[in-house]
Amino acid sequence: MPNAAARLVLPLLALVPIGFLGLFFAWPVVSIVGIGLGGSGAADVLASGETWRLVAFTLGQAAAATLVAVLAGMPLAYVMARCELPGVGLVRTLILVPFVLPTVVVGLAFRALLPDGGVLSIVLANAFFNVAVVARTVGGLWAHTDRRAEEAARALGASRWRAFTSVVLPAIAPAIGSAAAVVFLFCATSFGVVLMLGGARYRTLETEIYLRTVDLFDLPGAAALSILQVVAVIAVLLIGAFARRRRETALKLRGRLETARRPVGGEWIVVGAALVVVIALLVPIVGLVARSLTTMDGWRALAGTGDSGTLEVSAWDAAWNSIRAATDATILAMLLGVTAAVVLSQLRRGRAVLGETLDLALMLPLGVSAVTVGFGYLVTLGDLPFDLRTSPLLVPFAQALVITPLIVRTVLPVLRAIDERLRQAAGTLGAGPFRVWREVDLALAWRSLIAAAGFGYVVALGEFGATSFLARPDAPTLPVAIARLIARPGELNNEMAYAACVVLMLVTVLAVVLIERLTPAVGEF
Amino acid sequence: MVAGCSLVGGGEQAPSQHTVTLVTHDSWAVDKTLWADFQKTSGITVKVSMNGDAGALTNKLVLTKANPIGDIAYGVDSTFASRAVSAGVFAPYTSPDASQGPQRYQFDDSHRLTAIDVGDVCLNVDTGWYAAHNRPAPSGYADLTDPKYKGQTVVEDPSTSSPGLAFLLGTIKQFGADNWPDYWSKLKANDVKVDSGWDEAYSQDFSGSSGKGPRPIVVSYASSPADEIGDDGKPRTKALLNTCYRQVEYAGVLAGAKNPDDAKKVLDFLISQKFQEQVPGSMYVYPSRSGVSLPAAWKTAAPLPDAPAQLPADQVDANREKWVQQCRTLLQG
Numbered sequence A: 001m002p003n004a005a006a007r008l009v010l011p012l013l014a015l016v017p018i019g020f021l022g023l024f025f026a027w028p029v030v031s032i033v034g035i036g037l038g039g040s041g042a043a044d045v046l047a048s049g050e051t052w053r054l055v056a057f058t059l060g061q062a063a064a065a066t067l068v069a070v071l072a073g074m075p076l077a078y079v080m081a082r083c084e085l086p087g088v089g090l091v092r093t094l095i096l097v098p099f100v101l102p103t104v105v106v107g108l109a110f111r112a113l114l115p116d117g118g119v120l121s122i123v124l125a126n127a128f129f130n131v132a133v134v135a136r137t138v139g140g141l142w143a144h145t146d147r148r149a150e151e152a153a154r155a156l157g158a159s160r161w162r163a164f165t166s167v168v169l170p171a172i173a174p175a176i177g178s179a180a181a182v183v184f185l186f187c188a189t190s191f192g193v194v195l196m197l198g199g200a201r202y203r204t205l206e207t208e209i210y211l212r213t214v215d216l217f218d219l220p221g222a223a224a225l226s227i228l229q230v231v232a233v234i235a236v237l238l239i240g241a242f243a244r245r246r247r248e249t250a251l252k253l254r255g256r257l258e259t260a261r262r263p264v265g266g267e268w269i270v271v272g273a274a275l276v277v278v279i280a281l282l283v284p285i286v287g288l289v290a291r292s293l294t295t296m297d298g299w300r301a302l303a304g305t306g307d308s309g310t311l312e313v314s315a316w317d318a319a320w321n322s323i324r325a326a327t328d329a330t331i332l333a334m335l336l337g338v339t340a341a342v343v344l345s346q347l348r349r350g351r352a353v354l355g356e357t358l359d360l361a362l363m364l365p366l367g368v369s370a371v372t373v374g375f376g377y378l379v380t381l382g383d384l385p386f387d388l389r390t391s392p393l394l395v396p397f398a399q400a401l402v403i404t405p406l407i408v409r410t411v412l413p414v415l416r417a418i419d420e421r422l423r424q425a426a427g428t429l430g431a432g433p434f435r436v437w438r439e440v441d442l443a444l445a446w447r448s449l450i451a452a453a454g455f456g457y458v459v460a461l462g463e464f465g466a467t468s469f470l471a472r473p474d475a476p477t478l479p480v481a482i483a484r485l486i487a488r489p490g491e492l493n494n495e496m497a498y499a500a501c502v503v504l505m506l507v508t509v510l511a512v513v514l515i516e517r518l519t520p521a522v523g524e525f
Numbered sequence B: 001m002v003a004g005c006s007l008v009g010g011g012e013q014a015p016s017q018h019t020v021t022l023v024t025h026d027s028w029a030v031d032k033t034l035w036a037d038f039q040k041t042s043g044i045t046v047k048v049s050m051n052g053d054a055g056a057l058t059n060k061l062v063l064t065k066a067n068p069i070g071d072i073a074y075g076v077d078s079t080f081a082s083r084a085v086s087a088g089v090f091a092p093y094t095s096p097d098a099s100q101g102p103q104r105y106q107f108d109d110s111h112r113l114t115a116i117d118v119g120d121v122c123l124n125v126d127t128g129w130y131a132a133h134n135r136p137a138p139s140g141y142a143d144l145t146d147p148k149y150k151g152q153t154v155v156e157d158p159s160t161s162s163p164g165l166a167f168l169l170g171t172i173k174q175f176g177a178d179n180w181p182d183y184w185s186k187l188k189a190n191d192v193k194v195d196s197g198w199d200e201a202y203s204q205d206f207s208g209s210s211g212k213g214p215r216p217i218v219v220s221y222a223s224s225p226a227d228e229i230g231d232d233g234k235p236r237t238k239a240l241l242n243t244c245y246r247q248v249e250y251a252g253v254l255a256g257a258k259n260p261d262d263a264k265k266v267l268d269f270l271i272s273q274k275f276q277e278q279v280p281g282s283m284y285v286y287p288s289r290s291g292v293s294l295p296a297a298w299k300t301a302a303p304l305p306d307a308p309a310q311l312p313a314d315q316v317d318a319n320r321e322k323w324v325q326q327c328r329t330l331l332q333g
Helices: A002-038 A042-047 A049-082 A088-094 A103-113 A119-144 A148-155 A160-188 A192-198 A205-215 A219-245 A267-293 A297-301 A315-347 A352-367 A370-383 A394-417 A420-428 A433-462 A465-470 A478-487 A491-518 B002-011 B032-042 B054-063 B081-086 B096-100 B127-132 B141-145 B162-175 B180-189 B198-205 B260-270 B273-283 B296-301 B313-332
Strands: B019-024 B045-050 B072-077 B114-126 B153-156 B193-195 B217-221 B237-239 B245-253
Touching: A002 A219, A002 A315, A002 A352, A002 A370, A002 A394, A042 A049, A042 A219, A049 A088, A049 A119, A049 A160, A049 A205, A049 A219, A049 A267, A088 A267, A088 A491, A103 A119, A103 A192, A103 A267, A103 A478, A103 A491, A103 B198, A119 A160, A119 A192, A119 A267, A119 A394, A119 A433, A148 A160, A160 A219, A160 A352, A160 A394, A192 A205, A205 A219, A205 A370, A205 B054, A219 A352, A267 A491, A297 A491, A315 A352, A315 A394, A315 A433, A315 A478, A315 A491, A352 A394, A370 A394, A370 A465, A370 B054, A394 A433, A394 A465, A420 A433, A433 A478, A433 A491, A465 A478, A478 A491, A478 B198, B019 B054, B019 B260, B032 B045, B032 B260, B032 B273, B054 B072, B054 B081, B072 B081, B072 B260, B081 B313, B114 B127, B114 B162, B114 B260, B114 B273, B127 B237, B141 B162, B141 B180, B153 B162, B153 B198, B162 B180, B162 B198, B162 B217, B162 B245, B162 B313, B180 B313, B193 B198, B198 B217, B245 B260, B260 B273
Parallel strands: B019 B045, B019 B072, B153 B193, B153 B217
Antiparallel strands: B072 B245, B114 B217, B114 B237, B114 B245
């Protein structure tokens, strides 16, 4: 009897994320692409050499930015996972700041830094946004892995490097793979950065889909490119899944206190590298803060609505809207993401193909253009009993769509690393499936759940693409308000935008600190 | 659950008799007191929905025409109007006040659109920069390809920016459908900078704005110099009035609107004296109504050009995509 119930629970649980994805992602996207394919010209787009140059540039810049983000993120991950040093907590919080900065502001910062940067500035800006993904995803698993295997290898005469590559690297590889996949998707589909830094010269599939949908109303062309983008994304995810597959093993998860200590010898070099990365990340951030402080007018203006009423509400109201929308989105995404991660970690035993398919489906929202989803909403959501197309609810829904894959990617490696024998032992001792989940999975993974929620919250706070499509003027989020301030003339608007950026950073830092303080003993994330 | 709460909140839309949804673009801005007064006195609650730029707005209206996302739309401009009108997005309506000026800018005889404002996209030059460098400022399109002005111009990408598109159309009007690519090739050879949006071009690359960028020539609006008045009360920049291309912005009641009667009243309000008076201050464009006085700064620094260029709407609609693509290819190569 408990067994039959347990068998039902999994498919029922799986229905929650699948249903949400179906309604708010698959249906709108398939509809809008279908409308495009109904027209003529889609085939011509695929046959043009121009299109394939776009594909090559899109994948190339994303691969380069991913490489930079991984290389820069690894020393940080190491420091966060392994080092007992003052200031590590601060670093952990600070590196999340780039995530919430509006692309338009980062674009301006990089334009100022590298006036004719071209591809280089696109790659660096994309990496800048994503270093935290690598540092936190990899650091999370790294902190949990047992240090003794590495020490055994060293005792047996392996060099530090050899111990790292043969013991540590295989253990943290799943997290590196996960992080790289997410970063690659973010970079391949980053829109504002390419538009601002690439100008008229460099274009990606994402910017091209946007142009064709929004400015040229070339839905056939946009549909063809969207399909191409999805195919490319699936290919990348499949490669990632394949690379991950055999590496994911049950690790002996440990608490952080056992494994973190003061660095010794050559480890200081890694700490030094991490410091360089932190400084590099801080340059644009400090620049923004300094700029906002040149006069205090922008700060005073936050209580108002900008030069001749640029905004409908004050910047403080916008900040409050951000906090509320991100809270709704995080709750929703945790519900979907954790459910999905549980289902996925269970499915792996026995039904691997199904598990991988669901895993892949959950990542797709990161690989589909926000404009495709946004225009899809227009043609589908009007058919629902409540016309959601202009509802304020759409903002948290869209944000949840973006952060759910991140939550899955953060939680899943940890769930999968839990030794199955623990669950079996609990089962043998008479615990039902929920009890097993609570006593084993939850007990071991709850810290990474909180970390995932915090991370998701921060991403939701900064989310701009989908939000800007859906936010109503009387309820803008802070990033939307900043973009509007920058797009309107007037010195005051500019100063206010920079002050608002600093507010956004402060809210982020505060949110992260709060999440980490509210949960005692959450040392490892 | 918080999300659940908002779901309940979003669902309680037993649409009140007098709620109008106004669909518009991102540049929408209005004097808040005036707007609140109108809603109070008319008893109409207006929900505003902003939808990207004029192009995005038009495309959304066309996509949703069977089940419109609002009752009235404002912001479809002369570049995109024929797409919306031929798709049957708007219902015919002639506001009683249309004869007070808006009809000067009438789109066609079908009375589906009412002109609300006009804006002119023109080259702006930083006169202070030229005075400081002791050189003559450029006087028109031709100077931009002159080696004397090499590396001094910044324009917006016609495919991503509406002033960029207007500038392209202006050059097509000036040089003809066959010769404009040649002009743009020369622009490119003269090291023109192409930014994706107006804010980067104007606020970051143009020397005459608060950003104090390196380039003294920019594509902006005829009204922009009004924002650049120095402490001496004189404008530091000027618009070259022989390079202006006119964009008219329209409003119209949507076909299939749930509340067309109140939508008409909102449209009447948009061309009322009161609303039109605040148009320059909040949206940086000229009112369509005649006899509306302009802000003082506009009178000195931003006169409305006498003879701005315009291309026929159907010609723009038929060729827009081709021209934009041609221009992008040309800029890329």
